[in-house]
Amino acid sequence: MIKLVAQICPLIVTAILLNIGISHAAPNKNYAIQFNQLGFGVNGTKTAVVPETDADNFSVIERHTGKTVFQGKLSEAKTWEASGDNVMLAHFDEVTQQGEYFIKVDSIPQSLPFTISDERYNKPLAAAIKAYFYNRSGAVIQKEFAGQYARPAAHPDTIVYVHESAASKARPVGTVISSPKGWYDAGDYNKYIVNSNITVYTLLAAVSEQSNAVINLNLNIPESGNALPDIIDEVMWNIDWMLTMQDPNDGGLYHKLTTKRFTGDTEMPHKMDQPRYLVAKSTAASLGFAATMAKASQILAQYDQHLSINSANGHSYSQQLLMAAKQAWQWSLKNPAIHYQQPSDIHTGTYATAGDDLKDEWLWAAAELFAATGDSEYLSKVEIPKKPRNPEWDKVETLALITLASHSDTPNTIAKEAKKQLTALTERWIEVGQNSAYGLAISPNDFVWGSNSNMLNKAVTLLRVNQIINNKDKPNSLYEKHAIAIVDYIFGRNPMGISYVTGIGQQTPMHIHHRASMADGIKAPIPGFLAGGAQPGQQDAKDCKKQGGIYPSKQAAKSYLDHDCSYASNEIAINWNAPLVYMLAALVNQEN
Ligand SMILES: [Ca+2]
Ligand SMILES: [Ca+2]
Structure with a gap:
């Protein structure tokens, strides 16, 4: 540590979503609706976070049929101090059919797909x-x-x-x-x-x-x-x-x-x-x-x-x-x-x-x-x-x-x-x-x-x-x-809309501050490592800037940089x- 200082063949879907080592894109801000990218357990709690919007409702849509399987009311918008964002919550515990779905809210791009299945972990x-x-x-x-x-x-x-x-x-x-x-x-x-x-x-x-x-x-x-x-x-x-x-x-x-x-x-x-x-x-x-x-x-x-x-x-x-x-x-x-x-x-x-x-x-x-x-x-x-x-x-x-x-x-x-x-x-x-x-x-x-x-x-x-x-x-x-x-x-x-564990999830860290992962010439980092995570100290911001790494925000929960320069937010331990x-x-x- 540098701190000196589906009934749609759920197994296949799960295998695709959990596949370790597939190539991952950098976090995409367009994925405005945020949730656990490993999906949800059949009988578990299911919650997504939605940016504030005029819409009152959200829909859970079965991916392969386009069928709406659930409609729910969004919670009242609230500010999360840690990120400065106004967000609403979508709860859909009632959806218990295994399968692959996405969430739709009017005026917001549809979410990433997710699965409902057990044995996700x-x-x-x-x-x-x-x-x-x-x-x-x-x-x-x-x-x-x-x-x-x-x-x-x-x-x-x-x-x-x-x-x-x-x-x-x-x-x-x-x-x-x-x-x-x-x-x-x-x-x-x-x-x-x-x-x-x-x-x-x-x-x-x-x-x-x-x-x-x-x-x-x-x-x-x-x-x-x-x-x-x-x-x-x-x-x-x-x-x-x-x-x-x-x-x-x-x-x-x-x-x-x-x-x-x-x-x-x-x-x-x-x-x-x-x-x-x-x-x-x-x-x-x-x-x-x-x-x-x-x-x-x-x-x-x-x-x-x-x-x-x-x-x-x-x-x-x-x-x-x-x-x-x-x-x-x-x-x-x-x-x-x-x-x-x-x-x-x-x-x-x-x-x-x-x-x-x-x-x-x-x-x-x-x-x-x-x-x-x-x-x-x-x-x-x-x-x-x-x-x-x-x-x-x-x-x-x-x-x-x-x-x-x-x-x-x-x-x-x-x-x-x-x-x-x-x-x-x-x-x-x-x-x-x-x-x-x-x-x-x-x-x-x-x-x-x-x-x-x-x-x-x-x-x-x-x-x-x-x-x-x-x-x-x-x-x-x-x-x-x-x-x-x-x-x-x-x-x-x-x-950040990111799954913070290397190789696990749909949008994951690609540039952890980890010498072997940086030096091995392999694009995907060694899997299974938790990135340090967001923190507003941004002690590496100056050095990272020289290497083209710019923090997206000064807000605490957005002070994360997927760049190998970032020992302050993207190291592993x-x-x-x-x-x-x-x-x-x-x-x-x-x-x-
Ligand atoms: Ca002590
Ligand atoms: Ca043994």
């Missing part, structure tokens, strides 16, 4: 997980698994140098360490622990909470056909690397493994050979690692029979993870507030928590270690925050609250307060959604760097909190409605794809 889910495979460091990306995106192995990281900022008695400056595997963090080729923590954690939450959708998925990766679910194989590619980032001498975590500068803007990874360094230990990296490995130890325990045993002490893989978590916690107790500070000769991403009291990281590690061990000592100093926030790499208290509220052994007073705060947080979002012109629980201030992921984290949180505070058999439909509406936003119900995976898995479970 199976292929997108597999693609969103497979994206991690393409970002593997140290792996040959073979043709049989990657087709045209095959490439040689790169960044083996078997020779990595201890940077001055990370030097210790046992590992002085220049000590050579082997730190292989892991995923490239984003559009760049570096690897960062803080961002790996929330990414792995979120993917593991999907494995445990949406298991039916992901456990049997064949991702067509080298480990397909072994004894482990492919999603576990993929996540372990990064966990194995993360374990090498822990100093065995004291349990602390190095913050990152990077070159000194961002390199190779338009070079394939295997052309890069600049030296790489382990840089500075930090408390945020160590506590987040403790939380993530404690979670991983619980979820991977059921697979221990297929995983390696430590020959020195006989510990199973999951026991090794828990030990690593405890050692990171112990290091943090001795080093409670070491914020990452960028050394003067290092210029890669910071993931710095300066100005952050790390209370949320402490809470997260405590909650997960308690859940993994049952040892209430971890909760002795726990304070439940009054204003929990939407999860992000540097805001993790809500993840802790969900664990504390759902664990059966959590002391009553803590569980009760956690539930109370989670309820207050999510009810505020639902209120926004109920009053929104777009029908979305999205506020203008959600348009931060990586806004698409920010919104998907809201959706994930809505579903997870719904499971906790509402009866599992009778979930609160507003929680589900607004979680799903956010997925609609991602796939096209947005002012491992933590951004993770809540996408979670939501797609949840929807696969719902529709299949």
Whole structure:
């Protein structure tokens, strides 16, 4: 991350609309009627956004017969603060016949076609997980698994140098360490622990909470056909690397493994050979690692029979993870507030928590270690925050609250307060959604760097909190409605009229800021990546202008540029794809 700073043969129709790798045009402003480009589930909510018009009604028309199958009244026009647009909503839940349709409103060009069908999300889910495979460091990306995106192995990281900022008695400056595997963090080729923590954690939450959708998925990766679910194989590619980032001498975590500068803007990874360094230990990296490995130890325990045993002490893989978590916690107790500070000769991403009291990281590690061990000592100093926030790499208290509220052994007073705060947080979002012109629980201030992921984290949180505070058999439909509406936003119900995931949808990003996609000479970007999304900072606007990339608007929800110059709106990142995976898995479970 550069942030320094039909009854008409529905299967065929679906196959056409979901086809990965067909050529896509750039977003077309003529598609004024916006909706989820993957279509709608047979029994699901169906909403389209229509620009303000004098017309009162809209029609849903069957594409192949031209027959009007439904007529409805448009909602009253309202302004969406995030885009400045006046829009009306068209609801057509009543249309439940599988098929291909379009929407017609007088005086507005007819909409793109869409399908009504189930099983819309199976292929997108597999693609969103497979994206991690393409970002593997140290792996040959073979043709049989990657087709045209095959490439040689790169960044083996078997020779990595201890940077001055990370030097210790046992590992002085220049000590050579082997730190292989892991995923490239984003559009760049570096690897960062803080961002790996929330990414792995979120993917593991999907494995445990949406298991039916992901456990049997064949991702067509080298480990397909072994004894482990492919999603576990993929996540372990990064966990194995993360374990090498822990100093065995004291349990602390190095913050990152990077070159000194961002390199190779338009070079394939295997052309890069600049030296790489382990840089500075930090408390945020160590506590987040403790939380993530404690979670991983619980979820991977059921697979221990297929995983390696430590020959020195006989510990199973999951026991090794828990030990690593405890050692990171112990290091943090001795080093409670070491914020990452960028050394003067290092210029890669910071993931710095300066100005952050790390209370949320402490809470997260405590909650997960308690859940993994049952040892209430971890909760002795726990304070439940009054204003929990939407999860992000540097805001993790809500993840802790969900664990504390759902664990059966959590002391009553803590569980009760956690539930109370989670309820207050999510009810505020639902209120926004109920009053929104777009029908979305999205506020203008959600348009931060990586806004698409920010919104998907809201959706994930809505579903997870719904499971906790509402009866599992009778979930609160507003929680589900607004979680799903956010997925609609991602796939096209947005002012850009774009499906923000590469290769998935009818109008998709073609020029993501992702080095391999930029350098491989292939027109279509590597599929399954979520673009960062609109955000009004437009930090790259000057540089992009020189390259012919002009933002269409200063409005928050339109501050998106499908140009590879746009690291501020069109980069990809491992933590951004993770809540996408979670939501797609949840929807696969719902529709299949
Ligand atoms: Ca497998
Ligand atoms: Ca924090």
